[in-house]
Amino acid sequence: MDDGTFPRLVEPRSPHRLVLENGVWHQISPKYVRVQLISTGSFLLLVVxxxxxxxxxxxxxxxxxxxxxMTVIMVWTLAILPRQARAIGYQLRDDDLVFRRGILWQRMVAVPYGRMQLVDITHGPLDRGFGIAQLKFVTAAASTGVVIPGLAQGTAETLRDHLVAVAESRRTGL
Known part of the structure; x- marks a missing residue:
């Protein structure tokens, strides 16, 4: 599941950061950075x-x-993109999935398996070319919808199947 991902999760250095719990944090593929560099760089060229x-x-x-x-904003976005991508991770726990992203603006969401309503895999032309996909899962609360970008295609499919199976068992009380 972690083949071809970043070697470690980057954490903010502040003592006031959101503390990551013990457990195995899975990361996204470095190919995500390349896809974002190509798409943002193409838009930058159009603006120029x-x-x-x-x-x-x-x-x-x-x-x-x-x-x-716009050029300054996009160049800054391109410069910080690799560090942002290394800060994206998810953890599969007994009762929920925890997703985290962000260095300056941190977001950590725990989604209970029994509350998941939709698990979806999407990928655009560049994503398909690089063999990555986005996994999106939605709950009844709109604010807890989570998108995990940059997963290897096989990892996204395996994770989708696992989440659907666990969510079904939690909803039926098995």
């Missing part, structure tokens, strides 16, 4: 091209302001 066409071709000098702001 549009900015250059507007300023140089059409003499619309105001385009430097929004284009420059």
């Amino acid at each position: 091209a549009a900015m250059l066409v507007l300023t140089l071709g059409l003499q619309q000098w105001w385009a430097w302001i929004p284009g420059g702001v």
